[in-house]
Amino acid sequence: MRLSRAAAIVLRQFYLLRGSPSRVFPLFVWVAIDIVLWGFITRYLGTITREPGMDLLPALLGAVLLWDFLTRVMQGVTMAFFEDVWSRNFLNVFATPMTIAEYVTGLVLSSIATSSVGLVVMIVVAGAVFGLSMLVYGAMLVPFLLVLFLFGIALGIVGTAVVLRLGPSAEWFIWPIPALLSPFVGVFYPLSTLPSWMQAISRLLPPSYVFEGMRTIVAGDSVSWTTVLMGGGLAVLYILLAALFFTRVFRHAVRTGLIARYSAESVS
Amino acid sequence: MAESSSNPPVLSVRELCKSYASTVAVDGISFEVGRNEIVGLLGPNGAGKTTTINMVLGVLEPTSGAIHIQGVDLSKRRSQALEYTNFAAVYAPLPGNLTVVQNLRYFGMIYGVKRVSERIEALLQEFDLARFRDTKCGVLSSGEQTRVALAKAMLNRPQLLLLDEPTASLDPSTARDIRARIRDFTAKGTGGVLWTSHNMYEVEEVCDRVLFMSRGKVLLQGDPRKLPQEHGKATLEELFITVAREPLALEHA
Numbered sequence: 001m002r003l004s005r006a007a008a009i010v011l012r013q014f015y016l017l018r019g020s021p022s023r024v025f026p027l028f029v030w031v032a033i034d035i036v037l038w039g040f041i042t043r044y045l046g047t048i049t050r051e052p053g054m055d056l057l058p059a060l061l062g063a064v065l066l067w068d069f070l071t072r073v074m075q076g077v078t079m080a081f082f083e084d085v086w087s088r089n090f091l092n093v094f095a096t097p098m099t100i101a102e103y104v105t106g107l108v109l110s111s112i113a114t115s116s117v118g119l120v121v122m123i124v125v126a127g128a129v130f131g132l133s134m135l136v137y138g139a140m141l142v143p144f145l146l147v148l149f150l151f152g153i154a155l156g157i158v159g160t161a162v163v164l165r166l167g168p169s170a171e172w173f174i175w176p177i178p179a180l181l182s183p184f185v186g187v188f189y190p191l192s193t194l195p196s197w198m199q200a201i202s203r204l205l206p207p208s209y210v211f212e213g214m215r216t217i218v219a220g221d222s223v224s225w226t227t228v229l230m231g232g233g234l235a236v237l238y239i240l241l242a243a244l245f246f247t248r249v250f251r252h253a254v255r256t257g258l259i260a261r262y263s264a265e266s267v268s
Numbered sequence: 269m270a271e272s273s274s275n276p277p278v279l280s281v282r283e284l285c286k287s288y289a290s291t292v293a294v295d296g297i298s299f300e301v302g303r304n305e306i307v308g309l310l311g312p313n314g315a316g317k318t319t320t321i322n323m324v325l326g327v328l329e330p331t332s333g334a335i336h337i338q339g340v341d342l343s344k345r346r347s348q349a350l351e352y353t354n355f356a357a358v359y360a361p362l363p364g365n366l367t368v369v370q371n372l373r374y375f376g377m378i379y380g381v382k383r384v385s386e387r388i389e390a391l392l393q394e395f396d397l398a399r400f401r402d403t404k405c406g407v408l409s410s411g412e413q414t415r416v417a418l419a420k421a422m423l424n425r426p427q428l429l430l431l432d433e434p435t436a437s438l439d440p441s442t443a444r445d446i447r448a449r450i451r452d453f454t455a456k457g458t459g460g461v462l463w464t465s466h467n468m469y470e471v472e473e474v475c476d477r478v479l480f481m482s483r484g485k486v487l488l489q490g491d492p493r494k495l496p497q498e499h500g501k502a503t504l505e506e507l508f509i510t511v512a513r514e515p516l517a518l519e520h521a
Contacts, residue, residue, distance in 0.1 A: 098378050
């Protein structure tokens with residue numbers, strides 16, 4: 001693998017961001033609004049909930065922050081890919097020596113850069129306006145973020161593969177994916193709240209382990225490393241499956257001529 | 269054109285086929301592009317020219333057959349084979365939301381061009397693009413966009429240059445200039461060019477050899493200046509029209 005080719009994808013994203021406020025603002029504006037909105041909701045709920053030992057700030061606002069991070073990671077991958085869709089650049093890109101691994105690595109590196117901006121803005125706003133310190137999660141903060149990052153990458157790769165396979169109009173299948181998953185992973189409530197069939201699905205989703213772990217810490221208990229490793233292991237597995245899926249879709253696209261014919265029209 | 273294995277042709281296509289279900293788009297064609305040679309790939313719409321070029325570019329998998337670029341098997345070592353190629357096509361404009369220099373740097377990195385800044389400056393001069401260096405490609409005229417696409421196609425000094433109707437949107441003066449540059453590219457370097465065009469005047473002026481395709485097959489090949497007479501036609505255009513309308517007459521000739 002030549003990292004310079006993956007770096008070219010990142011450089012292209014940098015060029016696009018540098019010259020386009022409409023691309024820069026979404027990196028931090030929506031997440032900042034989310035934090036402000038949920039910050040006030042949390043503050044209000046704090047005034048009507050008087051349960052002892054219940055700290056809503058890290059349980060609710062912290063959960064929103066972590067979930068938004070995962071969403072931004074996923075969108076970081078898909079947005080970098082959509083730039084090629086929107087500029088009808090597939091033929092130019094895939095008729096080069098760049099390998100699939102280099103291309104996907106470029107998308108992931110772009111996502112690291114863009115999602116980091118969102119994460120920093122959320123942490124600053126949540127801390128400065130509502131007094132949330134991420135240090136409340138202790139040493140578990142790093143593995144929590146890592147699991148969410150890995151799963152966000154996996155979702156992003158799956159999203160790009162779906163759009164590559166079904167055509168540009170399929171991007172509307174991609175945007176709601178985090179919203180579809182959020183009821184299952186227990187962002188705002190313990191998994192025990194869910195019916196058993198939903199809990200079974202939850203156990204297959206890495207973020208479930210993060211949010212359960214987060215609530216355990218907020219309740220003053222310690223999280224077992226087995227739980228975190230379970231979430232991490234699943235996230236790595238999903239990345240491998242997502243990469244396999246993308247590779248299969250790409251090969252199908254090369255076999256059928258989809259890459260050469262990819263245009264503004266859906267091919268589904 | 270005989271080539272030793274140590275000095276292979278820049279492009280070797282053997283028994284290449286592409287079919288979609290019951291439709292045969294390319295039907296067992298074989299040809300070579302030698303060093304310092306410009307080969308014209310001609311034929312009516314739907315003849316299989318772009319399908320052939322897409323297969324050579326590695327974005328379309330052949331049903332059967334082999335493609336070697338600079339002696340490297342495209343199906344086995346795709347990335348290495350494509351390091352020797354580049355292309356410009358009227359249907360593949362560069363991203364319009366990047367400037368000329370940004371596009372050239374982006375693709376220069378992908379192609380692994382050494383001292384890319386120097387190379388970009390040289391190409392900006394060569395293709396008269398210096399004044400557009402910080403202009404977004406999307407707002408350039410179609411002729412200017414074609415020049416940028418050609419500059420991108422020259423970035424890695426390709427051994428095999430694929431040009432799909434490169435002068436289709438250019439005025440006659442600019443088109444002549446571009447043709448001169450392409451001829452210069454083959455004359456001074458060691459590369460070869462596979463060129464498609466519907467402009468028979470241009471083909472006669474530029475190509476050393478032409479391949480006439482129809483219904484996925486190569487029906488004729490030879491020197492574009494001699495081929496019409498060999499088949500009882502006055503001009504290359506007349507021969508083209510015969511290929512387009514009565515391919516069977518030539519196939520059985």
